Amino acid sequence: MSEARSALPGAEADGLVAIREMGLQGMVMLRGDLAEVAGAVREVTGADMPPTRGIVRGDGASVAWMSPDELLILCDHGAAEEFVVRLTEALAGRHHLAVNVSDARAMFALTGGRGALRDVLSKITPADMSADALKPGEMRRTRLQQVPAAIWFESETEARVICFRSVAAYVFDLLAMSARDSGPVGFHRDA
Template sequence: MSNTVSALNGASAQGFTLVRDMGLQGMITLRGDLSAATLKKAVTSVAGGDMPTAGHISLTDTGAVAWMSPDELLIIVPYADVDAKLAEIGTAMGDDHHLAVNVSDARCMFALSGDDALVREALAKLMPVDLSAGAFKVGQFRRSRMAQVPAAIWMADTGEARVVCFRSVAQYVFDLLKGATAPGSEVRYLAQ
């Protein structure tokens, strides 16, 4: 039997910020009526946090729930817990219309850490998103394009960003982030 590993098996690069593959992450896509009480109760029970509002992510000690679209959430839990969490969602939702799918092995997560303005700057080089501290706060969530591929981002804390992308483009995204954080390439626009 083979061992499950993340897309880049813990790769990291130190530039003006640290970029690292966060290893295996449990991820569940949940689609349904986000205003339904049953779905809200299922999500808060499974994730242990609040239901996020549009454009936000609800962070907990063990995971997160991100608003992906008007009928879709991304639930992040420990990798080993995904099957149990899917069963919990199914039980909690009962016959209510929904779709819950394990997408853990189809996604990859990166962390960027360092000086807050420089972490934001690295992402701003690659995405058409206003990443200034006043416009993109901790707890906000965006889906956009990172160069040529779709990606989702959020600030987990001051100086701590997360990027989720498809596993199939993990090396490409890692290389983009590594290039965007190359020593000497600081623009310092967001530090002003």
């Protein structure tokens, strides 16, 4: 078996915001009736059930609401398979699907001024990136030009983007192009 590698090891770009591929990231997709899986999620991750479009932290994992019957658990890459096993055991006899999707995804960190960060993302997604529409602690599934992605803000100056690994280079180039110093928009303010 080959050693795990992130989609774009060491990829970084600087401009209006800094962009960095985050390396190996554990991701577990959990599908099922969210009311029925809440106890198992809390037991395994230490996190409460996130609200609609929310992302919450637990013990060594974050849990993101992805749809009315889907959660994404973010954890250490090496722990993802253990999370799948523990969830499967905790949900035995209940209809669910727990899958390690770590190696099928890529994740990017974007850091910069509040306005610049939201401007860079606004140029490439139809989703409303205003501070009122997407607050820290909320996740938004959307498109980045031609591909699906998920975006959330860790803080007003730091965002995360998840995409499929197969389009990681496209998304990185798209983010880097949108963040070029020559392309400030000034729509979202840093205030």
